[in-house]
Amino acid sequence: MKHYIAAALSLIAFSLPAQADLKIEDPWVRATVPHQKVTGAFMRLTASADAKLVAAGSPVAGIVEIHEMAMEKDVMKMRPVAAVPLPAGQTVELKPGAHHVMLLDLRKPLQPGDTVPLVITVEGRDGKRETLEVKATVRPLGTMGGAGHER
Ligand SMILES: [Cu+2]
Numbered sequence: 001m002k003h004y005i006a007a008a009l010s011l012i013a014f015s016l017p018a019q020a021d022l023k024i025e026d027p028w029v030r031a032t033v034p035h036q037k038v039t040g041a042f043m044r045l046t047a048s049a050d051a052k053l054v055a056a057g058s059p060v061a062g063i064v065e066i067h068e069m070a071m072e073k074d075v076m077k078m079r080p081v082a083a084v085p086l087p088a089g090q091t092v093e094l095k096p097g098a099h100h101v102m103l104l105d106l107r108k109p110l111q112p113g114d115t116v117p118l119v120i121t122v123e124g125r126d127g128k129r130e131t132l133e134v135k136a137t138v139r140p141l142g143t144m145g146g147a148g149h150e151r
Contacts, residue, residue, distance in 0.1 A: 021048035027136035041101035055121040062105030114138040
């Protein structure tokens, strides 16, 4: 009988809808030149409930970090951050000059038109993590993009 109840409970747990629905739009990665080992990945994130972006990964990079840009003595510098807040219903844009996903230790050059898989992990207020995989398109160097003024 005990077993039967446990099984029924786990069934209920599995049928619950996923919390903090995450929408990822327009993911892209900046192309690289030969021997370039780092580049940025950008996208728009919208979570249905308060959450934060806590991690990213990609098979094309040895290391993936979340970065912010900040002024340091009149120079824009980037540095790793632990998380990017994603307030409920608000679209947060990762773009050049702002928060971005940094791909380091690239395993090969990224050509315009290539597709790069990105794994994005967000954490809800309850500490539950959700992982989403997206396919990012590689765009040419010099693409400022993101703000919607290209194309
Ligand atoms: Cu960076």
